[in-house]
Amino acid sequence: MDKGRRDFVRGAGLVGLGVAASGPFPSRAWAAEPIPLGWVGPLSPPGNYSGGQEMKWAVQLKADEINKAGGILDRPIEVFYEDTKGQPAEGSAAAVRLITQNHVAALFGEFHSSVALAEIDVAHKYGVPWIGTDVWADQITALHYPEVFRVSPANSLIYLKVANWIADRGFKHVAILAENSDFGQGGAKVVADIYKQRGVDHNVVTVELNQQDFTPALLRLMNASPRPDLLEMVVAGQAQYQIVKQACQLGFAPTAKTAMIGSSGLLQKEVWEVDGECAKNLLVVDVAMPKAHWNDQARAFVENFQKRYGRAPTGVAMEAYDTLGVLAAGIAKAGSTDGKAIIKALESIHYTGVHGSYSFSDKTDPPWAYHQFMDVPFMVIQYTEMNQTPEAAAILFPKDWATTDKILPEK
Amino acid sequence: MDYFALLAINGLVIGLIYALMAAGLTLIFSVLKVVNFGHGTLYMLGGYASYYAITYLGVPPPAGVVLAMVALFAFGVVFERLVLHPMYTNKVERKDEYAIIVTFGLTVLLLNLGIVVFGPFSKSPPPFLAGALIAGPLIITYDRLIAAIAAIVLLSALSWFLARTSLGQALDAVSQSRESAAVIGINPRRMYTVAFGLGSALAAGAGALIAPIFALSPNMGELPAVQAFIIIVLGGMGSVGGSIVGGILLGVVEGLGVGFFPDPNRALAYTEAFGALLLVFTLLVRPTGLFGRPHARLE
Numbered sequence: 001m002d003k004g005r006r007d008f009v010r011g012a013g014l015v016g017l018g019v020a021a022s023g024p025f026p027s028r029a030w031a032a033e034p035i036p037l038g039w040v041g042p043l044s045p046p047g048n049y050s051g052g053q054e055m056k057w058a059v060q061l062k063a064d065e066i067n068k069a070g071g072i073l074d075r076p077i078e079v080f081y082e083d084t085k086g087q088p089a090e091g092s093a094a095a096v097r098l099i100t101q102n103h104v105a106a107l108f109g110e111f112h113s114s115v116a117l118a119e120i121d122v123a124h125k126y127g128v129p130w131i132g133t134d135v136w137a138d139q140i141t142a143l144h145y146p147e148v149f150r151v152s153p154a155n156s157l158i159y160l161k162v163a164n165w166i167a168d169r170g171f172k173h174v175a176i177l178a179e180n181s182d183f184g185q186g187g188a189k190v191v192a193d194i195y196k197q198r199g200v201d202h203n204v205v206t207v208e209l210n211q212q213d214f215t216p217a218l219l220r221l222m223n224a225s226p227r228p229d230l231l232e233m234v235v236a237g238q239a240q241y242q243i244v245k246q247a248c249q250l251g252f253a254p255t256a257k258t259a260m261i262g263s264s265g266l267l268q269k270e271v272w273e274v275d276g277e278c279a280k281n282l283l284v285v286d287v288a289m290p291k292a293h294w295n296d297q298a299r300a301f302v303e304n305f306q307k308r309y310g311r312a313p314t315g316v317a318m319e320a321y322d323t324l325g326v327l328a329a330g331i332a333k334a335g336s337t338d339g340k341a342i343i344k345a346l347e348s349i350h351y352t353g354v355h356g357s358y359s360f361s362d363k364t365d366p367p368w369a370y371h372q373f374m375d376v377p378f379m380v381i382q383y384t385e386m387n388q389t390p391e392a393a394a395i396l397f398p399k400d401w402a403t404t405d406k407i408l409p410e411k
Numbered sequence: 412m413d414y415f416a417l418l419a420i421n422g423l424v425i426g427l428i429y430a431l432m433a434a435g436l437t438l439i440f441s442v443l444k445v446v447n448f449g450h451g452t453l454y455m456l457g458g459y460a461s462y463y464a465i466t467y468l469g470v471p472p473p474a475g476v477v478l479a480m481v482a483l484f485a486f487g488v489v490f491e492r493l494v495l496h497p498m499y500t501n502k503v504e505r506k507d508e509y510a511i512i513v514t515f516g517l518t519v520l521l522l523n524l525g526i527v528v529f530g531p532f533s534k535s536p537p538p539f540l541a542g543a544l545i546a547g548p549l550i551i552t553y554d555r556l557i558a559a560i561a562a563i564v565l566l567s568a569l570s571w572f573l574a575r576t577s578l579g580q581a582l583d584a585v586s587q588s589r590e591s592a593a594v595i596g597i598n599p600r601r602m603y604t605v606a607f608g609l610g611s612a613l614a615a616g617a618g619a620l621i622a623p624i625f626a627l628s629p630n631m632g633e634l635p636a637v638q639a640f641i642i643i644v645l646g647g648m649g650s651v652g653g654s655i656v657g658g659i660l661l662g663v664v665e666g667l668g669v670g671f672f673p674d675p676n677r678a679l680a681y682t683e684a685f686g687a688l689l690l691v692f693t694l695l696v697r698p699t700g701l702f703g704r705p706h707a708r709l710e
Binding site: 043044045046049050052053180203204205206207208210211212213214215216217219220223224238241242245249250251268270273274 | 414417418421422425522523526531532533534535543545550552554625626628629630631633634635665666667668669670675676677678679680682683
């Protein structure tokens with residue numbers, strides 16, 4: 001039995017004994033059956049289990065908060081957690097299990113786009129709502145399945161802006177290291193198209209996620225003529241640590257000659273343990289708001305997450321926390337656990353979470369915009385000191401939030 | 412030429428680590444006639460053992476490597492006595508299948524236990540020595556250099572031990588014929604335990620040496636285990652010398668392959684394919700591998 005379920009059972013028992021204050025649902029005794037919800041995400045290899053674990057923790061926190069506050073429709077929620085291992089076949093099987101055995105009202109979560117694409121086929125077949133937490137491939141919402149919603153960015157939503165910013169910053173020769181997945185190759189295509197339009201010389205190097213030694217490829221890039229002035233990683237999770245460390249040890253990047261930019265995996269504190277000084281001057285695309293713009297919910301979430309799990313949450317955890325928040329609000333608005341009613345409610349929802357105010361677009365041009373949360377907050381930050389948190393890092397983009405316009409080390 | 416040398420040296424260094432890992436695997440195979448599918452997890456445990464020795468006991472990184480090897484030797488001995496021992500008795504009928512299941516089970520168990528015990532987030536011990544050796548166009552980090560030297564020392568010591576000590580010769584005798592070795596007074600079961608312990612210690616040494624170069628994660632042993640299997644087939648099943656040559660060859664071929672493959676965009680993704688191609692060509696020419704002996708099977 002997973003922890004969420006255990007918590008629920010323990011809570012129900014305590015309520016029955018009249019010790020309501022010490023259980024997870026202290027304010028009431030539940031007369032109704034819980035609403036089953038299905039979480040999907042990687043919790044073991046070859047998936048990105050560190051990202052998956054962080055997402056699961058955030059969901060557990062939110063689930064407890066929802067139940068403590070009275071549940072939804074006078075019913076507690078019960079989240080069933082399925083480890084999809086970063087593999088499409090596992091994701092598909094997990095979705096079928098959750099729908100047919102646990103009879104979940106909706107599915108949510110996931111970290112890997114390829115797995116999400118397998119899951120949404122199942123969700124579509126059964127007419128069960130599905131909300132993606134941190135899956136970026138455009139295709140996910142571009143398929144226009146009515147059941148599919150996304151709170152995380154689409155590749156085109158973020159990388160298009162990042163690529164334009166990179167071109168604006170005057171980078172001329174960009175080497176793109178892209179993982180061999182729907183997310184990586186899709187993201188690389190988005191940026192490559194922009195670079196082509198903007199006249200930025202670029203090449204895409206495909207990376208397998210299980211690789212550990214990137215040195216031969218980095219040596220090849222380092223010895224290329226002209227040498228890249230930016231190394232851009234479209235790679236999820238902690239595989240980036242290896243690339244950063246090895247590029248840095250070769251004296252390649254991040255340096256004054258060659259800057260380096262990556263994504264959310266580099267926001268975990270372990271980047272300092274693994275990469276040490278090499279993480280200094282690293283540029284990171286951070287799907288989050290600056291701390292100064294956090295709302296009360298965000299501040300409370302960060303504090304509670306830190307207290308419960310002993311580490312600061314990243315933007316991915318915030319997305320996961322909000323995914324369940326959006327879903328719960330959708331069910332409450334629908335007034336039912338019927339799939340069609342939830343979908344209809346989500347289409348017109350306005351929910352305030354830690355990442356701001358959520359609503360889903362009904363536009364189909366561009367295709368990925370359908371059921372996409374369009375106002376995903378994101379920024380490009382740069383670590384300027386050792387052991388710096390993402391919140392304390394310098395902000396370079398967007399202009400409204402920027403704390404500096406200098407990329408270090410300066411050329 | 413500089414670029415070629417740079418890639419070749421990097422490949423040589425990585426190849427030596429591969430060789431260390433593969434030497435342990437082939438030692439176990441040659442003596443026990445068991446393909447240890449759990450070898451990658453022993454490599455992972457070695458990395459973590461070194462990390463915790465350095466972090467919590469405060470020992471210097473080289474001592475961390477030694478402690479990891481000692482700890483995994485002990486683990487290997489216990490595992491062999493408790494789990495593999497029934498294989499040599501009449502309790503187990505299908506010995507080959509039993510060996511596959513228990514060593515594969517070891518992988519699944521330790522991998523998942525690793526996520527729970529060590530946590531899902533990457534860790535890294537401090538470097539052996541920070542910085543890099545720069546000689547003209549050649550760049551090699553001190554960590555890689557030290558790991559390569561340590562691998563050479565350990566592989567040399569293993570070769571010397573197997574060739575020049577009575578225990579090593581006893582292991583070799585059992586690897587050739589368990590029954591003949593028993594006739595001259597060698598206890599094969601004891602040799603199995605020693606071989607599994609030594610093989611585990613070598614995997615741990617490789618994991619501990621690689622830890623500061625890459626990073627520690629519970630699934631860090633998956634790819635090296637696959638490479639170790641390629642190496643032992645390439646070098647010849649059961650040949651420790653073959654695994655050393657095979658490891659170096661694989662490291663160099665992979666490095667040069669990535670560096671010179673005509674399509675630079677796909678070269679890195681094809682890293683493992685270069686190793687597989689090397690294996691296929693070698694087996695076409697020498698079906699028993701570079702230094703393999705025919706008829707390696709549990710009696």
